[in-house]
Amino acid sequence: MAAQIVDFPPSSDDNDSEQNPERLTAAEEKKDRRKAVKIAWEKLVRWSRSWRSKSRPDVLQRTQKFTAAFLESIVDHVDPGLPFISLSKGLELNTLRMMSQIIPQALRNPRQPFVALSGPSFAMELMSKLPTAMVVASKDKKLANEVQQLLASERLRINTSSDVIGVEIAGALKNVLAIAAGIVEGMNLGNNSMAALVAQDGCQVCNTYGAIRNGDIMLTCFVSLSRNRTVGVRLGSGERLEDILSSMNQVAEGVATAGAVITLAEKYNVKMPVLTAVARIIDNELTPQAAVLELMSLPQVEEV
Numbered sequence: 001m002a003a004q005i006v007d008f009p010p011s012s013d014d015n016d017s018e019q020n021p022e023r024l025t026a027a028e029e030k031k032d033r034r035k036a037v038k039i040a041w042e043k044l045v046r047w048s049r050s051w052r053s054k055s056r057p058d059v060l061q062r063t064q065k066f067t068a069a070f071l072e073s074i075v076d077h078v079d080p081g082l083p084f085i086s087l088s089k090g091l092e093l094n095t096l097r098m099m100s101q102i103i104p105q106a107l108r109n110p111r112q113p114f115v116a117l118s119g120p121s122f123a124m125e126l127m128s129k130l131p132t133a134m135v136v137a138s139k140d141k142k143l144a145n146e147v148q149q150l151l152a153s154e155r156l157r158i159n160t161s162s163d164v165i166g167v168e169i170a171g172a173l174k175n176v177l178a179i180a181a182g183i184v185e186g187m188n189l190g191n192n193s194m195a196a197l198v199a200q201d202g203c204q205v206c207n208t209y210g211a212i213r214n215g216d217i218m219l220t221c222f223v224s225l226s227r228n229r230t231v232g233v234r235l236g237s238g239e240r241l242e243d244i245l246s247s248m249n250q251v252a253e254g255v256a257t258a259g260a261v262i263t264l265a266e267k268y269n270v271k272m273p274v275l276t277a278v279a280r281i282i283d284n285e286l287t288p289q290a291a292v293l294e295l296m297s298l299p300q301v302e303e304v
Contacts, residue, residue, distance in 0.1 A: 066086065066088040066099060066102075067102075068092070068102050068105070068106040071102070071103060071106035071107055072106050072107075075106070075107050075108060078107055078109075078112075080107075080109050080111070080112065081113065082112070082113065083113035083114070083115060083143060083147070084103050084112060084113065084114050084115070085115045085116075085117050085136075085147060086099040086100070086103065086114065086115065086116050086117065086168075087117050087118075088171075089118065089168075089171035089172055089174075089175060089253055090171075090172050090175070090253040090256060090257050091172050091257055091260045091264070093256060093259055093260050096260055096263060096264055096267070098165065098168040098169070098172070099114075099116065099168065100114050100116060100164050100165065100168060113138075113140060113143055114138060114139075114164070115136050115137065115138045115143060115144060115147050116136070116137045116138070116164050116167045116168055116171075117134060117135075117136050117147070117151075118134065118135055118137070118167050118168075118170070118171045118212075118216060119132075119133060119134030119135050119212045119215065119216050120132070120133070120134075120212070120215040120216045120218070120219035120220070121134055121216075122219070122223070122225050122226075124225065126156075129155050130155065131155050131156075131157075132155065132156050132157070133156075133157040133158075133159070133212055133215065134151075134156065134157070134158055134159070134212060135158070135159045135160070135161050135167060135212040136148055136151070136158055136159075136160055136161070137160070137161040137162065137163055137164045137166075137167040137168075138160075138162070138164060139162060139164060141160070141162065144160040144161070144162070145160060148160050159212055170216065170217070171216065172253070172257050173201075173257070173261070173272075173275060174216055174217045174220050174221070175220060175228045175252070175253045175254030175257055176228075176254040176257050176258045176261055176275045176278050176279070177198060177201060177217060177220070177221055177254075177274065177275060177278075178220040178221045178226050178228035178229045178232065178254060179228050179229070179231055179232035179235070179252075179254045179255070179258065179278050179282075180197055180198075180201075180232060180274050180275070180277070180278045181194060181197065181198055181220075181221035181222065181229055181232060182226075182228065182229040182230060182231060182232020182233040182234075182235070182236060183232040183233070183235050183236035183278070183281070183288050183291075184197055184232075184236065185229070185232070185233050185236060186232060186233040186234060186235060186236020186237040186238075186288075187236040187237075187288055187289075187292070189292070193292075194221075194222075197274055197295075198217070198221050200273065200274045200295070201272045201273065201274040201275050227248070227250050227251070227252040228252045228253065228254040228255075230252070231244055231245075231248075231252045231254070231255060232278075235281065235288060236288050241255070241282060241284075254278075255282060258275070258278050258279040258282045259279060259282070259283070261275045261276060261278070261279045262276055262279055273295055273298060274295065277291040277294065277295060278291075
C-alpha cells in the first residue's frame with residue numbers, strides 16, 4: 001500500500017486573491033483539507049507499521065513467553081495471592097501495555113501481586129557469578145523488600161523502587177537505543193557519534209529512572225554481548241533485517257518495541273528522534289545513512 005500527498009503549485013490566477021476574498025477562502029479550505037488528509041495518512045502509516053511488525057514471520061513470532069494469551073490459558077490455575085516477578089523488557093505492540101498491566105488484566109485480578117526485575121544483567125555473567133546490580137520495583141513496598149532479600153547475595157546487589165512504570169519503560173526503550181548504538185558501530189561513525197547518539201535520547205530515559213537503569217542503558221548499548229546492539233551493528237553494516245532475524249536463535253526485543261516508539265512518544269508528548277529513526281529504519285522507511293543526515297540536521301538547542 002502506497003500513496004503520495006502532493007502540494008500543487010499555485011495557479012496563475014492566485015495572485016489576485018487579495019482582490020477576491022471568496023477565492024482566498026476557497027484556497028484556505030483546500031489547504032486545510034490537504035492538512036487533514038496528510039494527518040490521517042500519517043496515522044494510517046503508523047497503524048500499518050504496527051500491523052506489519054506484528055505479522056512479520058520472524059523469530060519474534062516464535063516465542064510464546066509472557067503473552068496475554070498464555071496467561072489467560074492458565075488463569076484457573078493461578079493463586080490470586082501468587083506474586084509474579086516479571087523479567088520482560090518490552091511493550092505489547094498493539095496496546096502499548098506493559099507487563100504490570102498485562103498480567104493482572106489477563107488473570108482477571110487487579111490485585112495480583114507484581115514485581116518488575118530489571119537492570120544491567122547479562123545472563124552469561126550472572127551464571128559465572130560475576131558481581132551484578134539490579135532493581136526490583138513494586139507498588140507493594142513489603143513485597144519489593146521480600147524479593148530483594150530472596151534474590152540478594154554477595155554477588156548480586158538488589159535495589160528497590162516503587163516506580164514500576166519507570167523501570168518497565170526504561171527497560172523497553174533501552175533495547176531500541178541499543179539498536180541505534182549498534183548501527184553507529186556498524187557504520188564506523190566513531191566514538192564521538194556513539195556518545196552523542198546515546199545521550200540524545202538516552203538521557204531522557206536514564207535521568208528520570210535511576211542509577212541501575214542508567215547502567216542497563218550503558219551495558220546494552222556498549223557491550224558486544226547485547227543482542228539488540230548486534231542487530232544494530234549488522235543493520236549498519238548493510239544487512240537486511242529479515243536476514244539478520246532469520247539467522248538469530250534469540251529474541252532482540254528492541255526490534256518489536258521500535259514499532260511502538262512513535263506512538264508512545266506522541267502519547268506522552270516526548271521527542272525521541274533517535275528512537276523514532278530506529279523505528280523507521282526497521283520498517284524500511286529510512287536507511288541508516290539517511291537517518292544520520294536527518295539527525296545531524298536537527299535544530300541546534302540550548303542545554304539546561
